[in-house]
Amino acid sequence: MEMVSTAKAKRATNKVNAAKPYADLTRVLVSSLSSLASVVQSPYLRKPTKVRKVAILAMTANRGLCGGFNSNILKMVRHRIEEYKKQGIEVEIHAAGKKAIGFFKFSKIPTTTSYTNLDDKSGSAEAIQLANYFMERFASEEVDRVEIISTHYYSAATQKPEITAVLPLEVKSEDTANSSGPEVIYEPDPATILANLLPLVIRTSFVKVILESVASEHIARRIAMKAATDAAGEMIKLLTRGYNRVRQAKITQEISEIVGGAEAIS
Numbered sequence: 001m002e003m004v005s006t007a008k009a010k011r012a013t014n015k016v017n018a019a020k021p022y023a024d025l026t027r028v029l030v031s032s033l034s035s036l037a038s039v040v041q042s043p044y045l046r047k048p049t050k051v052r053k054v055a056i057l058a059m060t061a062n063r064g065l066c067g068g069f070n071s072n073i074l075k076m077v078r079h080r081i082e083e084y085k086k087q088g089i090e091v092e093i094h095a096a097g098k099k100a101i102g103f104f105k106f107s108k109i110p111t112t113t114s115y116t117n118l119d120d121k122s123g124s125a126e127a128i129q130l131a132n133y134f135m136e137r138f139a140s141e142e143v144d145r146v147e148i149i150s151t152h153y154y155s156a157a158t159q160k161p162e163i164t165a166v167l168p169l170e171v172k173s174e175d176t177a178n179s180s181g182p183e184v185i186y187e188p189d190p191a192t193i194l195a196n197l198l199p200l201v202i203r204t205s206f207v208k209v210i211l212e213s214v215a216s217e218h219i220a221r222r223i224a225m226k227a228a229t230d231a232a233g234e235m236i237k238l239l240t241r242g243y244n245r246v247r248q249a250k251i252t253q254e255i256s257e258i259v260g261g262a263e264a265i266s
Contacts, residue, residue, distance in 0.1 A: 001065065002225035005218050008120060009156075012215035015123075016153055019211055023204050030197050043139035044169045044198050053090040055112070055134060055143040056080060058104075059150035059209065060097035061217045062116055067227075069151060069220035070099040072161045077149050080163065081109075092143065118210055120218075127206035131166075135202055138167045151220075153212035159219060166205050169198055 058077045060070045077093070077100075084091045095101045096115040104111050113133075118126055134146045146167035151159050 002222055002229055005222035005225060009215060009218035009222055012120065012211065012218050013153070013156065016208075016211045016215050019207060023208050026197070026201055026204055030194065030201055042169075042195055042198050044135065044167060044202060046138070046141075047168050048141075048144045051089055051144040053092060053143045054084055054145045054147065055092050055094060055137060057094040057096060057130070057134070057146070057148045057150075058100045059118065059148060059213050060095075060100040060103075062098040062119060064099065065224060066217055066221035067224040069217055070097070070103075073149055073151060074100065074103050076161050076163070078107075080147070080149065118213070120214060122210050122214065124203075124207055127210050128203050130210075131199075131203040131206040134167065135199065143167075148206075148209050150209050150213045151216035153215050153219075156219065159212075159216035164205065164209060166202055169202060 056077060058073060060073050064070065081091050081093070092112045093104060093109060094113045094115075095104055095111045096118050098116055101111070101114045101116070115126075115130070134143075137143050138146055145165065148164045148166060149161065150164065152162040152164075153159050
């Protein structure tokens with residue numbers, strides 16, 4: 001399982017690294033148009049004066065044997081639910097992964113939707129389906145905020161569970177504040193381009209979250225299986241040593257009995 005997870009983790013991290021330049025460029029392009037955010041009429045930029053309901057998508061794995069990967073996410077989800085309830089905000093839960101579905105069922109926490117199709121083969125199709133669903137819910141004002149709680153991939157050595165707020169979309173100019181790139185001519189016009197880019201940014205966020213979650217899962221499983229392999233090896237070593245000691249003691253005892261018997265006869 002360690003070898004299989006290593007191979008899968010490599011493929012998954014390659015996907016994450018391949019998608020990163022596209023996501024970064026999209027964010028930079030939107031940031032360059034950030035000054036138009038106030039004039040663009042987009043439902044995804046809606047900022048309610050009072051948050052009444054929050055949708056939380058908990059993204060775990062379909063399988064276990066991956067250390068604290070699933071439990072860390074579920075602990076964060078529980079803490080987030082309690083945090084919102086103290087503020088008097090209604091929370092609806094969406095579960096991605098069999099581990100999340102089982103946890104919420106056991107904890108008697110109702111879920112609005114559940115997904116088990118987010119795995120190694122997941123990509124843009126699944127991400128677009130998820131994004132369209134939450135974008136529609138937000139645009140129709142059924143929810144005032146959408147968050148994803150999943151494991152963020154930083155590097156092969158570092159992955160951490162995090163809360164990603166995907167809606168309402170916040171357009172920031174931090175990415176281009178300190179850059180002096182070439183002057184850009186927009187066609188047809190910047191406002192139209194920004195209005196069409198906003199849904200793309202949201203869908204890209206879902207793609208990024210899914211790919212990073214899958215990569216982090218395989219890395220966590222590889223680490224857990226390596227620890228299990230090392231522990232099993234150490235256990236075998238100790239048991240073999242104990243067996244050899246008992247065997248040697250038995251042989252020594254039998255030799256002593258034979259020698260003692262021979263001396264008694266003589």
